[in-house]
Amino acid sequence: MEPRLTLAGLDDPRLSEAVGALERGRIVMFPSLPFALQRGEEAFLTTEVFSGKSKNVSFDPHTGKTGGTKLEGENLARMAAMIARYSAFAQDVIGRVAPGYVPHLDLRRTSFRPGPVDTRVMxxxxxxxxxxxxxxxxNPNQGRRILRVFTNVHPAGLERVWEIANDDFETYAAKMAKGLKPRPDSGWRRALGLTKGRRTAYDSLMLQLHDNAKLDDAWQAAEPKMxxxxxxxxxxxxxxxxxxxxxxxxxxxxxxxxxxPLEGMVEASRAPVRALERLTGQPLL
Ligand SMILES: [Fe+2]
Structure with a gap:
């Protein structure tokens, strides 16, 4: 299966296939759906905007607060306005691609990524x-899905390059299932301010899957990818x-x-939490 559903634009007749494609683990791509910078905003396309070692500027669209930048005053206000415009753009795209999701969606952070994909030793x-x-x-997400919208704004033609595994989530989780242990916490991490919500059994399994995948050199090398x-x-x-x-x-x-939230999906059985519940035979939320 082609891992991407490529659409000509927001009026592409195949737009109605997009939600099903996303829920089946495909990427929905618009090769030409640019986010337009306004005059003068190209000046923010530099790692000079970062504070310290941050690799993104983060923005809270609810409060307008930015993090990870050393800009101040007028420059900060202009950059924040640019990121807020991107947030509105992304919300508009979701509204067109997945109108059924809109009443359920929880708008989270926006990120501005003017730095190169991190190649430092880490x-x-x-x-x-x-x-x-x-x-x-x-940030435990307690079974809710993480849906992200990305836009490449490189001014000189540089592609953003990803790799995608051939395995779908359930196949991958089944391969990794040995050694996975649901370890929910009772809420102590949240009480201490370490997490922004209770870490459920689901969240603990997802962290293990994240770490096990990244730490497993043999699996990384062997996994067919594109x-x-x-x-x-x-x-x-x-x-x-x-x-x-x-x-x-x-x-x-x-x-x-x-x-x-799962109730916003068309086919909630495709959510990672449901796949992990099938694998472990127990409720995880
Ligand atoms: Fe990621």
Whole structure:
């Protein structure tokens, strides 16, 4: 199966196939659905905007607060306005691609990524060039889906390159099932401020799947995978909790994260939590 559903635009007649494609673990790509920068905003396409060692500028579309940048005053306000515009763009895209999701969607952070895909020496666990499904230690999502919209805004033609595993989530989880142990916490991590919600059995399994995949050199090497390029001007959507992906190279992108509760899906049986419940034979939420 072609891992991407490629659509000509938001009026493509195959747009109605997009939700099914996403839920089956495909990437929905628009090769030409650009996010237009306004005059002067190209000046933000530099790693100079970062504070310290951050690799993204993060933005909370609910509060307008930015993190990870050293910009201040007028420059910060202009960059924040640009990221807010991207957030609105991504919400508009979702509204067209998946109107049925809209009442259920939880709008999360927006990220601005003017740095190159990280090639520094780092721990395997942090290395997003290794295949993984997204799971975040401090942000348990308690079974909700992680749906992300990305746009490449590179001004000089550089593709963003990903790798995608051939295995779907359930096949992968079954291969890794040995050694997985559901370890929910009672809420103590949240009480101590270590997580933003209770870590459920599902969250603990997803963290183990994330780490086990990244740490397993033999599996990384053996897993059949495919390279995908996303040219500047491309916008793509993907459930990053369900698709094994790795970001290999590229620079200058935006991303908007949404959480979707299972009841918002057309086929909730395709959610990772349901796949893991089939594998483990127990409820995980
Ligand atoms: Fe990821």
């Amino acid at each position: 721990s395997k666990r942090k290395d997003d060039r290794r295949l993984h499904v997204d799971a975040f230690p401090s 390279r995908l390029g996303f040219p500047p001007g491309a916008t793509w959507l993907v459930y990053t909790d369900g698709v094994l992906h790795a970001a290999l190279s590229g620079q200058h992108a935006f991303e908007q994260t949404f959480y979707l």
